[in-house]
Amino acid sequence: MNQPGLPAYQRIAAAFRDQITSGALPPGRQLPTEHEIAREFDVARQTARNGLALLVAEGLIVARRPAGHFVVEREHMIYRPQDESRPQPPNPTMDRYGQQITAEGRVPSQKIEVALIEAPADIAERLEVPVGEVIVVRRRLRFINGEPVNTNDSHYPLDVVQGSEIMAPADVARGTNQVLADLGYPQTRATDQFFWRMPTPAEIHRLQLGRGTPIVIHYVTGYTADGRPVRCTVNLLPSNHTIVVERTFERAWQ
Structure with missing residues (x-):
């Protein structure tokens, strides 16, 4: 979803949030690396990191160092x-x-x-x-x-x-x-x-x-x-x- 009024890190979070909630990124799927996200959104790597941190705080993804970030798998x-x-x-x-x-x-x-x-x-x-x-x-x-x-x-x-x-x-x-x-x-x-x-x-x-x-x-x-x-x-x-x-x-x- 294109939301040009948002800060860059929030746009990054919104884009991946939409993919997670729609099922395009299913539980357990690995997200692109910080470097790949920074390049895709034309931002600094720290901005990409901030966007991912927002999704971690929302409980949508989990960081598994050094492998990267993954969509949370919920046990209902x-x-x-x-x-x-x-x-x-x-x-x-x-x-x-x-x-x-x-x-x-x-x-x-x-x-x-x-x-x-x-x-x-x-x-x-x-x-x-x-x-x-x-x-x-x-x-x-x-x-x-x-x-x-x-x-x-x-x-x-x-x-x-x-x-x-x-x-x-x-x-x-x-x-x-x-x-x-x-x-x-x-x-x-x-x-x-x-x-x-x-x-x-x-x-x-x-x-x-x-x-x-x-x-x-x-x-x-x-x-x-x-x-x-x-x-x-x-x-x-x-x-x-x-x-x-x-x-x-x-x-x-x-």
Whole structure:
């Protein structure tokens, strides 16, 4: 696209951006070298470098020194919110997420951390506890073929899960929902809330997002039969990775 009003480095970025978004430059394709771009656009090599840097910041290309620059290959995740309420797979070494990604012929992995935190306002509201009360969070960063695709952070009242497997930074073979049930807090329904916004710097770093990438926030709050909220899971889903195929705004466990 010819945009003569733009600075030269922005015209370079716009030209390659158009080729990437149109599919003319497919994922994994190598871009011309800085020298070749400078010659094609009749600019200094530094100007070509600045144009490429803009595309790197936008998350459209990646620099692999010394080979050059390549169009980013995205690992999309099919996201099914209702899977939260389905039983764990029979394989004790694989959760629902791992089962899904493996069935697609890709390699799942995740990092799990557990911490005691002071409940922030959004979680405190959903768990119906005072802001600042100490709660438990299980943070999971999920990967497909080594690329981070979403975060899954589950929050629990401390008095509900203290001393249980939920407090350990490892996968729970029987599933955390079953742990809650075995502790005497079976969930009979859950509510889903979806929001869209720009990510915070911490979220950009954690998910390795390109500049200008919005995220979807999915809150899942699970309740016992007497109406007590015992779990609030927050899923962060990059808009350039995730395909939401089903949504359930309120559901009951069988």
